[in-house]
Amino acid sequence: MLTRRVIVCLDVKGGRVVKGVNFVGLRDVGDPVSLSERYELEGADEITFLDISASAEERATLLDVARRTAERLFIPLTIGGGVRTADDVARALRAGADKVSVNSAAVTNPEMLTAAADRFGAQCVVASIDAKKNADGVYKVWVKGGREETPLEAVAWAQECVARGAGEILLTSIDRDGARIGYDLEITRAVAEAVHVPVIASGGAGNAQHLVDAVQQAHADAVLVAGILHDGLTTVHALKQVMRDAGLLVRETAGVAGVSE
């Protein structure tokens, strides 16, 4: 049986890992290569780099970071942010990414999901969806780093992404991002029940129980964690121990010095 994955997300800007709250207020938290290696040792099941800059120069920087990371990382690496075309997907894969996540470009040009899946396989195409609940209680899709609302409804959009070739959904709650009050279980569950590809819950992890809830209550296949790890509040190892104690199947790792089994 598949284990439940803990994916560590590193927001990368200018070659450094940064972390914001509700998509704004960035601060530097470290070097992406060494942080990735540390998280692999701690038991992370995957690493995701999100390029949160907007410029072409910084995208080249991110691919260079990916290249250096892929030489030393032996767990899957996903790259996202600023991916617009199937050729961008090709560049990220060549730089060492195993999967590429597509966000705004999928909304403006959904055919690119199909083009990328046809060329490289659905297993490396991740549809990244940023969702936000509106005043009527409807979850809408937002793009451009959470700055622009679209008319798309999140669950229907997730289904369309899968129909067009996405092999995985990365679902981020904009309201919960960095808030550490738990994942948005309502929208996570709705999407997980509506699609037949793995769904990664993202945005809002504050403690290990939040991860357990995302899996047990919202049926997420994987959970994305960032800030609480970068701030040193907990470790991947400790999070997975709580998941294991809750009865979830997680990958066992040897752990690292200073972390007790």
Next chain:
Amino acid sequence: MNSVASALPLRVSIFDYGAGNLHSLIKAIEAGGASVTVNVDPVAAVANTDALILPGVGAFAPAAERLAPGLIAMRTALLGGLPALGICLGMQLLFDASDEGPGSGLGIVPGRVTRLAAERVPQIGWNHLDEVHDPLLQAAALNVAYYANSFVCRPTSDGAPFVTAWSEHEGDRFAAAVRRGNVVGTQFHPEKSSAPGVAFVKGFLDFASSVATHNRSSV
């Protein structure tokens, strides 16, 4: 002669079907001290090499098309004892054919590649291996491995004895690894399966080195 031969670095050839990321795979192999060449020509891929790697990313049909002009040469080399490691799609190419697309595989292991019979496809994530009996997997303690696949290998009754580990996804049990002679296949990605996966790749390269040393000293 023997000591000189064994001091040569292991020559590893990667058959590139043009689809994917070979970067971390090459780094993993070079880290073990081997010299790597990447070949788009299937005949060149099995000439003047100590080991062949069939990498893991891509779709069956385009890979089979690239393979076609050298299918017999590669099959002959593998059945003749050239150590080979097929990863994911590379393992699928060891079989006869695939539902994913047209074209012939190498026919090293009798059987066909078909879609996973599960609700959640592709299978993405870390899955358990059971009934593991390849010594390379056992030595690496590779019990949980990273998968990213929609299709799996279904050996015929003649092919079943070559299966060296099994996995299961939503009740569908499939071949996780195969071995026939010096040819090893893994449906999972050892190069993405953290320390035990890297240890397995290193174990395969050490095995290939021992075969190469034996061949060179017996020439």
